[in-house]
Amino acid sequence: MTKNLERDLGLPSVLAISIGAMIGSGIFILPALALGIAGPAVIVAYALAGLLVVPAALSKSEMATAMPEAGGTYIYIERGMGPLLGTVAGVGTWFSLSFKGALALVGGVPYLLLLFDLPLKPVALALAAVLILINIVGAKQTGRLQVAIVVVMLAALGWFAAGSAPSVQSANYTNFFVDGLGGLLAATGLVFVSYAGVTKVASVAEEVEDPGRNIPLGILGSLAFTTILYVAIVAVLVGVTDPGSVAGSLTPVAVAAEATMGQLGVIAVILAAILALVSTANAGILSSSRYPFAMSRDKLAPPSLSQVSERFGTPLNSITLTGAVLLVLIAFVPILDIAKLASAFQIMVFALINVAIVAFREGSVEYEPEFTSPLYPWMQIFGVATGLLLLTQMGTVALQGAVVITVGSIAWYFLYVRSRVDREGAATDAIRRQVGREALTEIESTMDENRNEVLVALTKNDGSARERALVSLAADLIRPDDGRVVAVRFQEVPDQVPLTDDMTVQSSADRSFETRTEALAEELGVNIEADEIVSHDTKHAIVNFAERRGVDTIIAEHEPLRLRSRLVGDPIDWVVRHAPCDVLLVDNLGYDEPKHVVLSGERGPYPPLAVNVAGDIATANDGAVSLWYPVNEKKADTQYETIAEYQSELSEMLSVSVTSESLRTDGGQPSQPDLLVRRGIEDSLRGALFDARPTFPNPGCTTVTIYSHDSRQPGFIRRLLERVTF
Template sequence: MKDIYLSKHLGAFEVFSISSGTMIGAGIFVLPGLIAAKAGPASILCFLITGLIAGCAALSVSELSTAMPKSGGSYFFVSRSMGAMFGSIVGWGSLLGLTFKGAFAFIGAGDYFEALLPVSPIITALALCALITAINTAGTSVTGRLQNLVVIFMSVIFLLFIVEGLFSIKLGRFEPFFRGSPFSFLEATGMVFITYLGLIKVTAVSEEVKDPGRNLPLGILSSVAFVTVLYTMVMFVTVGVLPLGTLYTSLTPIADAARSFAGPGGFIIMVLCGLMATISTGNAAMLASSRYPFAMARDNLMPVWLSRVDDYLKTPARSILLVGVATFTLVLLVDLESIVKLGSVFNMIVFALVNASVIILRKADSSWYKPAFRSPLYPWVQVLGIAGSLILIPFMGAAAWISALVLVAAGIGWFYLFGRGKAQPEYGLRDAVRTLREKKASQLALASYDSSSHHSWRLLVPLWFSQVPGELLVLAGYLARHFDESVHLAFCNELPEQTPMAVADSGTAESLDLKECLAPLDEDMKPYFHLTNLYAVSREAGFVEMAEDYNTDLALMEWPPDTTHLRWELNRLIREMPCDMAFLLNRAMPGIERVLVASAIPEDRLKLTIAGAIAAETGASVTVMRIYSSQSKEMTSGDMELRILRSGLLYGIPLQAKVVLSDDVPGAIAREASGCDLLIVGAPHENNWLGTPFGPVVEALIEITQCPLLITRPPVTDSHRLPARLLKQIFGPHRAKNAP
């Protein structure tokens, strides 16, 4: 299938019109009665509070849409920041939210039409739904011009309504201001969310906007300010001129309010305006919602036929038909209040995910993310938007929040059943979090760099077996000679807990002979080594205690070919070791002429320090390799090569840069390492209690590589070490004793 793009022909005013048009309609014409019945006069604040929360989302959307002006709006933003699975959730949430909004608008139109002619509201709503579905196939330019006229006309009418109505307000109608429980007030506030959909859903047509860097934020943000003030003032007038009993039961509250101060003529005018506005809202909601199946189909999250644009009309006609049928079904089967609550909840989820997308993309600082507009007061605006959206969901009733859970589960299920393995983008939230961690680790490596610290490096070599591999000692010798520091060899005798430590002085325990151990080394290396025979209840606890006592910087040790019987001890050692660690896989290492460093973080202090010391001692070349998946957008290969070379200058290491595009990370590293004498890789910072200590990539490299492999690992963070600390507090520390 060939690529599909929509023509660009919408300006700032069209953006403002579409955004405002989805709000200046059913929401303000139908909701006042429902909201006032729950919150009383305080319903005025419901519109204001929800407007502020929606404004947070509008700022985030304005930023995202200028960086990614693509059809699909919030779906596209979330899928590109968190992956296809979350894109499936927000895509379905946006589609359902707008579909409910359209059904809400058509039901409101039916109520206003009944005030003119005695026709069943449901019949009118169904007829209008079918008509608008047909009209939308004419294309955005036709419906957009209609939207412009409606917004201009309705704005003028509401300004006249506010000005004249202010003189008819009775202040006694606002007393008491708060009626009912706080929970009903929060429920009413949440229900208003369905009114503010236009603040974010206009981005569903962002791919069709000219000069999106200017027109999108201008249109969206101006509609935020305008509509929020308009809603608050209209609600203020409506509450002030109508008795609450009348307002609670009215299906046409704005028209009834106009009749109270403008007579029958005012009533007729506002009924006509209400009819026009609700139809306009239904049109705008259908226009925006039809873009979501279109965008999801382009990413293989819906059938491909939905993404096909009609050759004559140039619109995604099949998507429009799908939305039209769904809206028709809702109008026929679901009551008004349920539609309002469900539509609002779906959009609360969307608002929260859109705000989270800005935080993720800003933190990742990817080279492709260059918005022409940046949200002010970041990240507080986004945090407020997320909290404000999610806090209201539990107050919307059991059916609403259960529907929210069902939406999340269904979105995930749809991804796994329909889109997994073919949906775009292929990365997910885990990849986004990994990118953030890599960036943070890179910044910490640069911030903590101190050239003076590299002239003093205390080394500990814990020995698991009496047979000491010569390659391990040679590598330790290179590091010791380069840093002019002693190497402490630690051989541990495990003693039963019942055995007194005095056995260490009896001469009965096993010990190593230093001279025999150092036989493979050059004579100039041997003076750097010191042997300590360690006695402890457990070897791993003894090594950890010795590392703490010696203020060790690096623990260099052998990684046995068969670790089955040592798995628990090694995992515990890694969890508790207070310093950096490096594990050498026991393989022949006759000489080192080429060192390959495979690193996700070019500024990785530990790997580069080791590689630089080896290169200085042996004259070996050092290549730093970084692998990108085919879905990565973090930065170009040229940018990464410069970053690698810069890290070499920072640490004073002459090195070469190698950037590879591959989805098979272990395979790519193994191919590059086939001609090298030492491969240095890093294990994840976190500790996996139940799995392998090095992660799947390193475990795969252990199996498929033939060259000597050095695995570096930083100490486990405090949060991951907490379970071990608790166990230690419960069962007490292990006893250990050193013997020279």
């Protein structure tokens, strides 16, 4: 019998956890760095950063009440966005927390050095090593210690703000926006990491009583309180010090306290700073080391990172790796760059949180939050847009760091994760469903279109059987619309031969062709017009004839041996690319009243033209349509469920019997069709991007390959989404 976690964390505890996770480097270190970027407008920067965190706070609150399980931001993003973005989020959050831990130590040690004359980096490295060792052996903060630290910090900071407020000089706020909007946004991005801990309570959501109420109230309440506290302290800090004297200082709050409260105030600030920053650094190591651990359990990282030490009961390898990164950052990265990188990664992760909630809401997974974010989805769109805006204003270090981590994470996914994981996120299924709905809408709209005239382009004199097959196919397509078939024999002569009037004289073969056409028209009960054209270039002649007559479709025989020469330029390929209408290429093995018509769905939703062709042929011959789709063991169950629903809706649109058949990719096929209809690869570039090699075996029957006109082709984004989601 499993043990359950007792929900005994009330609103005060939630507030203490969230506030304690935020107050630290955000107020003791960053004001001096941000002041050098934005001047007095740093006060507005803290308020703006708090405002821009609200969308992610609301999104995280909603997801935490829907999935109140132990875990961090990575869990929600991986479940919502899938393993690829889960990998990016996991690595990004790991680095963000590692940078924040390094920032706390590098920025906290100067406060300690106000009391002791010691070198900064060696002390920071020594403290980091001690904290890493503490995490390895399993010691951790208790809840009471965390509350005590928060109380001491708030008392010291409150005393500083209240005691220093009377000394504020209004002259210090002159030239408030001296660095303009760019400076304000850059400073806002820099201090963004100050609010990173606001959603930390979600990791203990299982232990919160009445989570639908206490989680959002705790997160939003702590955010509002901390924002007001930050703004008040920074406003006092700027107002009590000489303009520019604090910018660049390693101990800005101590400098301000000394100016207004003397040595006693300095000691109080030093005590609060050391407690806060050591606590932040320790929490950073503890939480960041759990990301490689969690990713390893989800097969996104090597299994060694999820191994728990038998001696200490902690994830030794994960903590060691995180500790090594922390030590390298402290030793070699300047504090300003650490702060920028920490904020940049946090902005990225918060943006992904806002996208993840859209995935959960629009997807098919079970998702029933007790609290729902207001102003959905505009609140989330605002969060993503402003996050991207901040990233662009933070300078090359932040942008390059974000790009490197993102590209590296994507490369890791394709090199390591993809072959080991078959999960997909809620977003993938939501996009797949939307793509499927759009495809069905297009199919429905094209069913009412009339096919008035079809050109059968005969380029080989192979006898009446092959000719009859192509004309019969065209007849079945135009019969519902009472259209016309134009059967044209195209004869190509060498360039050296002049096109004279003698060329227009009909041969016995031409007369025989017209006689056969007349007989077919009577037999098939459709209007068939015969013609012969002589030219120096058959492909141009076909396209010119189609343009001149305004035909709706061109039907021609496929030439498989020549079509392989795509880069050289096959004549029939040229017709496909330049035709003013749809083109059907036929691998002609005969056409004798096909009863079993297969519609192949190898690379996404079935194209509207392919559906209409398959439906018309089956209807004309009192047959049925089978929907083939490949079976792949690595595809997620949700993918097959969505495809099955899509096929079911498609079946209802057709007037013939429709069945769905799963097809193995190992060479087998469920049944022997009479005719197969499939999508063609439009050109070599798009084919390389969007169209995988056909997974189906040779069906052993006539195959009709569909090439829709460019005006009917889905756009780049749509094809990309089809390729990724289907």
